[in-house]
Amino acid sequence: MDATETLTIPLTDQLSEVDFAAGQKIAADHATVGDVTCKNPSMRVKEVDVFYGEKQAIFNVSLDIGSNEVLAMIGPSGCGKTTLLRCLNRMNDTIEGCRVTGQVEMDGQNIYSRKMDPVLLRARVGMVFQKPNPFPKSIFDNVAYGPRIHGLVSHRDELEEIVHTSLSRAGLLDEVKDRLDQPGTGLSGGQQQRLCIARAIAVSPEVILMDEPCSALDPIATAKIEELIDELRYKFSIAIVTHSMQQAARVSQRTAYFHLGYLVEVGPTKDIFTMPKHQLTEEYITGRFG
């Protein structure tokens, strides 16, 4: 692919520079290091800029999300990981003054085109938020909500079937199977997050976006969710934002490193963590800043 050629040109001449706290420098016309494409993408981000009002939060990012793989998005706080993630299912539409330019393609169609209905898009691209946010309804209704509104089931039996498989995929069924009618908000933090994952997979999306799904959880709950992500990979494509380098290394196949709104480097996870090409990436993963 010739696009790959141009995109992998390493950072050479630094025309204009943006200073930031750690004293690092990044060119305004920075090009991503590494191969942003992949063989079998389920979504393709193409030259996306995101603005909050006047302020630009994402600069010309291109990135593929491969099928049946976990893509980890890492980078220092405020670098735009959440912003980019929310572009992928148009959750940014709900934020006032947020503007997205460029293209995000799914099946060759731009999801920002007029023809694309965000309702359909969000059914195909599910999301798990940083803070567990179950509905203040029963555990059953939490999981059943998506299938219900999309009319995916015609019988109560089918619905129960979906709820049970989703909960068991999310590794929560054993803990809650005899209290499905209890409120979802009464679960522990880790259970709530797994409930949210069950809720997301109940509508059988093609892609699942996860924004720091373990940031509020203890190591045991985290391990459970990581295991779960690893299993889900065989059925879904997953993009996960994380602050934990270990987590990225454990669960992902590809890793993208962001910095101040730029996508600095992308590559197979093992390469990124063993031989990062860009100086900023190296400094971040070795813990010198970030």
Added chain:
Amino acid sequence: MTPTERIRQGLARRQRAEKRFRVYGIVAILLGMSFLLLLFGSIIANGYKAFGQTYIELPVYFDPAVIDPQGTRSEDALFRANYWALAKNALYQQFPEATERRQRREVASILSEGSALDLRAMVQENPELIGTTRDIWLIADDDIDMLMKDYIDRTLPESERRLNDRVIAYVDRLIEAGIIERRFNTNFFTAGDSREPEQAGIFGALSGSFFMLLVTLLLSFPIGVGAAVYLEEFAPRNRFIDLIEININNLAAVPSIIFGLLGLAIFINLFGLPRSTAVVGGLVLTLMTLPTIIITSRASIQSVPPSIKEAALGVGASRMQAVFHHVLPIAMPGMLTGTIIGMAQALGESAPLLMIGMVAFIVEPPQGFTDPATALPVQIFLWSDSPERAFTERTSAAIMVLLAFLIAMNATAVYLRKKIAKKL
């Protein structure tokens, strides 16, 4: 000096400040409570006796010659008959010596003409009574009621009293006979307004208020909640919407009498709706309560955590589904609270009703939305304007009824608010 020592030095001062502040708070609350107690106390002291009413038990002979001389027993005859004569005759028997016209007039003045209405109601219900004699509690005149309630000072010179010595002597004989006493005043809760205090009740005003609040609730709740949901969740953020918002907030502060004038100009003069009716009153109060409901509903929508809505959108709910399935159910108790507070305001409102003619003297309790009606606060206003002592008492009693409704409504609002607090 180490920071710890510094903090320790300042500690006593901080604690004193906190204690002082607590004392201020307690004093403020005590002051407020004592004014409230004074208000309630004086109203109750003035009004509690109105819940009792003086009645005289007399053997009434349902004389066929008086009621229905033709013997037709037709409804018309039973309606037109001179029941007042029956009541008077029953009382004359207690005072055989009073034979002169003047004496008889004085004796008759002990009874209320309302007793005739009671007798008529009894006969209409059961014509079998005609020809029989029954012991019946007949309602006494309001002056007698005042005498029995010790509002008339017997020690005053006769010319300064509403009752002369002879009438008082008659009453004393009834007291001795043990046939005059204060009984529970059901009339007060079942009758409409009247020129005679002993016959006046608040049922007419209550029905008027009920029909009016029903109109207000049915209109202002859906419109107010709808407007709040639209403004919060769907409206684009622009100048025009800002302008609307400012105007809604302004409307909440507009004096209510202006809404009355508006109602008079638009609903009555322009649309030609009948004056003094519950429907017009309800429409005016709707205008008045809408801003309150919109503002509180918006606040309760805003207090719903946005993460809930995001969760719904995230699984592919449309904006409308996210709002109706998740935001509204959580915001509903807050919206209901706002609505109840708005309705309580509407219940206590009198000024705008004066403008649309609901201040008229109406005896018949309204049967529907388009009957001439009055409302509880207007009734209070009307009675407080009447000179009779018995009306003063009824004014306070009506205030007590109004307060009871207000307290019940506000208690519901508090209960609902507690319920949301528990849910989140």
